[in-house]
Amino acid sequence: MKIALLSYSTKPRGGVVHTLALAETLAGAGEDVTVWSLGRGGDTEFFRAVDPAVRLRIVPFPNGPATETVGERVLRSIDVLGAAFTPDDYDVVHAQDCISANAVGNCVRTVHHIDHFTTPELAACHERAITTPHAHICVSHAVADELAQGWGIKAEVIPNGVAYARFATTPETQRRRWKDQLGRYVLTVGGIEPRKGSLDLLEAHAHLRAQDPDLSLVIAGGETLFDYRDYRQRWEARAQELDLEPVMLGPVEDDELPALVASADAFAFPSTKEGFGLAAMEALAAGTPLVVRDLPVLREIFGKTARFADNPRTFATELVQAINENSPQRKQAGRALAAAHTWQAAAEQHIAFYRTLM
Template identity: 60%
Template sequence: MKIRLSTYSTKPRGGVVHTLALAEALGRAGHDVEVWALARGGDTAFFREVAVPIRLVEVPELDGESVGDRILRSIALLTDALAAAGPVDVRHAQDCLTANAEGAAHGYGDLVRTVHHLDQFTTPSLAACHERALVEPAQLLCVSDAVAAEVAAGWGRTAPVVGNGVDAARFAAAEAARAGEPWRARFGRYVLSVGGIEPRKGTLDLVEAMASVDAPLVVAGGDTLFDYRGYRDEVFARAASLGVEPVVLGPVPDDGLPGLVAGAAAFAFPSTKEGFGLAAMEALAAGVPVVARDLPVLREVFAGAVRFAADAPGIAAELRGVLAGDDPGAPARTSVGRALAASHTWDAVAARHLAAYRARL
């Protein structure tokens, strides 16, 4: 099959990581795959090399442009580029922006769209884009049962679960090669959070928790379309009042991420909303203990492999327990976590996608 996957960014966000890994797995299965993406800030490539053809649509920066206007302009630019593209057997959008562009360019009648998680927008134009990308595509796919249940409850649509994959071997190899040692030498015995500082990632609760945890907090990642400066200011102000000094790395080069993860003493995953939890799965692959927010979707994906907590005090208590080494069940949990991460192969995920594609052809 000739397959076009589209994603909203070139940066290492979860949906983009998913898109690239899925594209390469589909390519290994013998299919003709191309990845399209919006490119901002002068980007001319993805955050890593990609083993299938790519097509980037430039979105020039405009001073003073609002987030809503920038997103609508991005959709329009991608729509124009896609309108000139040749036919394919499968058009698969990985987010609401690219679903809107694909729909505007070639219609929604055969469009596949993956729902990684559900957003809540207050800007009317963005809310309309989000709604259209859930209502109009011919086929929705979801990465977990929990997200599929949300789609069914909110929109009355049945969406097959195709799951997510993880490059477990890459993170396990970083642990075996002791690639975390330079990071430990730099930060000491640190708690790691990946995903940046934003409301959905639960950063404010994590800062509250770290006030009673005797370890530095390192925060990586965080490139996003949205303007979270107000939330970031709130997080930093609260951190200062608590005496917490988070080390904010921003996006980490792809070849450095496995070592950063493998070097952590604990991985904090306090998200208030997730679709799967790829970053936490990568930590399990590296043998790092994970403390996660007690959400239904994370119970579904990680039961038996991580420690759960409902709020900031609970997160603090679980992190202190991990760092103190007082959990007799830790070795078994680590073993379960490694096996769980290794079971989520991208080739298996690609096979499930191909079955969903074929069902529509």
Template identity: 55%
Template sequence: MTGPLRIALLTYSTRPRGGVVHTLALAEALVALGASVDVWTLARGGDGGFFRPLDPRVVVRAVPFPDLPDEPVGARIVRSIAVLADAFTPHATQDHDRGYDVVHAQDCISANAVLNANARLRATGSGGSGGSGHLASCVRTIHHLDTFSTPQLAACHERAVVAPSAHVCVSAAVAAEVTRGWGIHPTVIPNGVDAARFTAAADDRAARSSWADTLGGPYVLAVGGIEPRKGTADLVEAMATVRAARPDLSLVIAGGDTLFDYRGYRDEVLASADRLGVTPRILGPVEHGSLPSLVAQATVFAFPSTKEGFGLAALEALAAGVPVVVRDLPVLREVLGPTVRYAATPTDVAAALLTAATHRDPALTIAGRALATRYTWAAAGRAHLDLYHRLTRTSTTA
């Protein structure tokens, strides 16, 4: 192998979900360290590119993925895998005299697509790649583990854990789950945090009251949309108690674009909110440049997720100096330590939100900002490059 490592990172969407945010930041960290990086993605519904601009050194390969009305989730997953697998070219092409040295999938859809693409190329005898003479093995980041009832999703999830040749987790807690469930020992590489972007938004006095004015007063903010994993139902129940004591505080929910269909859960949550007298402001995806100020101007940031891999959004809120209340999960204890308030039930969440909103703790603010700055994408990029070099050395000597 000559020249810099040639790396393919694959993700399932162009839109601002946690795994996509991770993929883009990692790609930029890797090119800053001298690697050559292509990011492959499904461009859903006519998307032309990612939700934010990228370092021009990162090559974006967006595969068109038209929406089909009323397509069931299982069929959408199968089609997603097939479309990305058909487009992905891990081997040498006319544009490149060698294939990818590393192929790194960030979710179960893209991992299955890589596995299918490799199988197709081996079957046709066209799998030669670069100087090593074979296809690059699939590396998989397991951000968190899910339990699915849809057969296609369950199969996608299982194969994407078992079949890749190397695994990364962004926290030791999730890595331990993988080891207990499958006997696999992933490499742990924490995420980075773009702390400066959120700290700057908190210090921007000119924009300090813009979101509160727009939203009608102080607010508790949650991101990730309305879905089971984000614990939205518990948050709505907690907010009924909060508003009884602090009627000035509203609930604002941002984000939430996903391949999955959570309409049933959303309907249940909104019906519960109506019964409880909670009227959430649902913003949907927020423009990338506007998100830091939305976070920075929140009275409290609520993060009652039932499953997480790292807690990046909570760290961004800490960087902005905002009090954070999270679900009491081992992974969040690992990553966030004593810088946030923990809660296990809706009653606990309500109490923690009220305490955070009413009694600001300067020591927690200082500790939270310091913690957020310790997680950097430069460090994450270096750790990934170290792993890639180990894997390529092993591959060429095998």
């Protein structure tokens, strides 16, 4: 099959990580795979090297005027990607997000999670990206249930894979470098934004510091298409009120990330909305104690391998208990769960699903 996988960005976001890993595994299975994406701000390549068996088509997408709104940027993204894409070249056209789904229209769509936008342009794009595709995939049953209840759409459930060996086998020298730089720390990955529960984690850090003053909060990542300046300003003001100075790493080089995760005393995942929780699954692969928000989808995915919390105070309590317990049994169960989620299995399920459509 000639397969096109489409993404909206070359940056290290969960959906982009998913797209590249799936593309490489499909290509390894003998499929003809091309990944299409927008190259924002002059990007000509992805955040990491991609297996040469996968063709790449990165469509230039220069920065717009300073006055461009998020809604305008999204609409321009759809227009630019749609104008460049060549659908007749492929047997399967598979969009991984709202922007690429709008750009190509009738396609297979992976719905990683369901957003709720108030901006009219974004709300309309989100709706079209759900209703226009002719087939749907979800990475969890919880999101598939949302699609069924909200739109009457039946989706195929194909869980994420995880690069288990990459996170489970980080060299001691790399882990020691992060420990020497950061000391003891709780890590979260995803930057500061509402969906990531950043304000709640900040409040949890205040409770945590009262119990363990030497434990810092480290925040990695943060690349996003959306404008969260107001939320970021609220977060910074609250950090100042609480006299907190979390360590802001920003985007971390791809080859440095596994050691950063493995060196953390605990991994915090306070997202208010998720489809799977790939970063949290990578933490399990690394053997790092995990505390997540108590959401049905995260109960489904992580079961007894994680601790669950529903407010800042309980998040702090669970983080302390996770660090102090550091249970070998829970760590072993977490690693087994992560190891069971292979990209090979995900690719095989995708291929079988594609064939039913052809």
